[in-house]
Amino acid sequence: xxxxxxxxxxxxxxxxxxxxxxxxxxxxxxxxxxxxxxxxxxxxxxxxxxxxxxxxxxxxxxxxxxxxxxxxxxxxxxxxxxxxxxxxxxxxxxxxxxxxxx
Amino acid sequence: xxxxxxxxxxxxxxxxxxxxxxxxxxxxxxxxxxxxxxxxxxxxxxxxxxxxxxxxxxxxxxxxxxxxxxxxxxxxxxxxxxxxxxxxxxxxxxxxxxxxxxxxxxxxxxxxxxxxxxxxxxxxxxxxxxxxxxxxxxxxxxxxxxxxxxxxxxxxxxxxxxxxxxxxxxxxxxxxxxxxxxxxxxxxxxxxxxxxxxx
Amino acid sequence: xxxxxxxxxxxxxxxxxxxxxxxxxxxxxxxxxxxxxxxxxxxxxxxxxxxxxxxxxxxxxxxxxxxxxxxxxxxxxxxxxxxxxxxxxxxxxxxxxxxxxxxxxxxxxxxxxxxxxxxxxxxxxxxxxxxxxxxxxxxxxxxxxxxxxxxxxxxxxxxxxxxxxxxxxxxxxxxxxxxxxxxxxxxxxxxxxxxxxxxxxxxxxxxxxxxxxxxxxxxxxxxxxxxxxxxxxx
Numbered sequence: 001x002x003x004x005x006x007x008x009x010x011x012x013x014x015x016x017x018x019x020x021x022x023x024x025x026x027x028x029x030x031x032x033x034x035x036x037x038x039x040x041x042x043x044x045x046x047x048x049x050x051x052x053x054x055x056x057x058x059x060x061x062x063x064x065x066x067x068x069x070x071x072x073x074x075x076x077x078x079x080x081x082x083x084x085x086x087x088x089x090x091x092x093x094x095x096x097x098x099x100x101x102x
Numbered sequence: 103x104x105x106x107x108x109x110x111x112x113x114x115x116x117x118x119x120x121x122x123x124x125x126x127x128x129x130x131x132x133x134x135x136x137x138x139x140x141x142x143x144x145x146x147x148x149x150x151x152x153x154x155x156x157x158x159x160x161x162x163x164x165x166x167x168x169x170x171x172x173x174x175x176x177x178x179x180x181x182x183x184x185x186x187x188x189x190x191x192x193x194x195x196x197x198x199x200x201x202x203x204x205x206x207x208x209x210x211x212x213x214x215x216x217x218x219x220x221x222x223x224x225x226x227x228x229x230x231x232x233x234x235x236x237x238x239x240x241x242x243x244x245x246x247x248x249x250x251x252x253x254x255x256x257x258x259x260x261x262x263x264x265x266x267x268x269x270x271x272x273x274x275x276x277x278x279x280x281x282x283x284x285x286x287x288x289x290x291x292x293x294x295x296x297x298x299x300x301x
Numbered sequence: 302x303x304x305x306x307x308x309x310x311x312x313x314x315x316x317x318x319x320x321x322x323x324x325x326x327x328x329x330x331x332x333x334x335x336x337x338x339x340x341x342x343x344x345x346x347x348x349x350x351x352x353x354x355x356x357x358x359x360x361x362x363x364x365x366x367x368x369x370x371x372x373x374x375x376x377x378x379x380x381x382x383x384x385x386x387x388x389x390x391x392x393x394x395x396x397x398x399x400x401x402x403x404x405x406x407x408x409x410x411x412x413x414x415x416x417x418x419x420x421x422x423x424x425x426x427x428x429x430x431x432x433x434x435x436x437x438x439x440x441x442x443x444x445x446x447x448x449x450x451x452x453x454x455x456x457x458x459x460x461x462x463x464x465x466x467x468x469x470x471x472x473x474x475x476x477x478x479x480x481x482x483x484x485x486x487x488x489x490x491x492x493x494x495x496x497x498x499x500x501x502x503x504x505x506x507x508x509x510x511x512x513x514x515x516x517x518x519x520x521x522x523x524x525x526x527x528x529x530x531x532x533x534x535x
Contacts, residue, residue, distance in 0.1 A: 104337055105302055105386050107338045107340070107381070107386070107387055108382075108385050108386075109385075110346075110376050110380070112338070112345075112346050112372055115344065
């Protein structure tokens with residue numbers, strides 16, 4: 001993440017409209033104390049499991065939309081309003097989070 | 103409000119009485135996209151209006167082109183705060199497509215190739231307020247802007263003007279679409295600044 | 302809150318910002334921060350930038366490329382002055398990181414300013430006294446656009462660097478200018494049997510191409526970590 005993101009008003013090649021799930025670390029970090037991008041999500045559409053950091057993230061939109069890299073189904077959506085955030089995980093069957101050993 | 107950065111002004115922003123509250127003027131046409139751009143060959147393209155009873159009215163691309171098009175000049179307002187004034191479109195008025203559709207529905211769920219959806223009251227699609235648009239500024243509508251055809255319903259925030267439109271499901275009950283189910287306002291009137299739920 | 306403590310111009314269009322951040326909790330190389338700017342009238346803009354250096358107390362470095370059409374990067378590289386405050390949130394991102402305790406070989410593949418988080422890894426390796434072998438394949442348009450030139454020229458035991466010039470190569474450079482190819486990734490990288498961790502950072506198209514090459518060469522996709530900058534490229 002070394003360059004300016006979300007340049008406003010530039011035309012883009014649509015096949016290059018997405019970034020890696022890594023980009024969600026900041027916005028999700030506003031909500032969760034742990035880093036959710038290292039969690040493994042399972043796609044409700046095709047069943048693929050993989051780190052949230054590997055999802056395809058579309059952010060040139062009214063919210064953040066993270067899609068499965070295999071089937072392009074929506075796994076996670078995040079909308080940040082001025083005083084609320086909406087997080088939709090209906091596209092993820094589960095999230096597996098690394099935890100300290102009991 | 104955060105720490106003010108000395109000397110930071112941001113992108114030049116104009117606002118004015120012709121703009122809804124909180125909007126800035128842009129001369130560009132920003133591309134917003136929540137997913138990959140669907141590519142639908144025109145010979146397979148189809149637009150369908152389905153009533154609450156399941157009755158489907160279909161138009162092929164050739165059918166749509168055979169209908170007389172309007173050339174509305176309208177202002178568009180994106181919820182991400184840009185507005186663009188005096189944009190020129192060509193498209194078929196929804197009124198014309200609805201002419202032979204018998205329905206008691208009060209609501210519409212607009213569906214796109216690629217899976218996007220958006221909802222609005224059916225009356226907002228009537229009376230010269232909405233089009234299936236296929237040309238922009240004299241050129242075929244580019245895929246990144248929703249081509250071959252998108253809904254154009256400019257009196258609401260632009261996320262309601264679904265790109266890559268595929269059909270409209272008419273319903274007796276309202277059902278939230280893609281952004282409406284994730285925090286955005288159900289109706290989205292820019293002049294009342296209805297951006298988020300609760301606005 | 303952060304304050305600009307100093308800066309270094311890496312090329313005519315790329316500047317490294319040295320920031321002091323009170324209460325900085327430390328970070329891992331590869332992590333990034335979100336920088337938020339607020340104008341007098343309340344207008345805000347936010348961008349993400351990779352951390353360019355290893356963890357070093359409350360001082361962090363960001364390397365920012367100025368985009369001619371940009372809204373934030375021209376401010377950060379031309380207007381933002383020593384002593385000025387800026388809102389910085391982070392560090393964030395725990396996946397595209399190299400941990401200095403790791404022992405497997407590392408392949409870094411950088412496209413343009415995608416070098417920045419990979420440079421943080423190289424610097425962290427040196428700082429930690431790690432002996433893990435690193436290879437860097439650095440694709441850049443022309444010699445004039447190479448970042449951290451002096452530092453990269455310093456030989457470091459256990460670190461091999463190969464360059465791919467895409468538009469203009471230095472005189473006498475054996476490889477003609479051109480896009481990165483599977484041969485470049487093969488000869489500049491590690492055999493898959495060594496099971497290296499691969500970090501690829503650059504514009505989306507570049508990352509896509511290199512990740513495909515690595516997998517085609519036999520690298521396990523789970524060991525190929527990518528970071529695209531997204532649509533705006535540089």
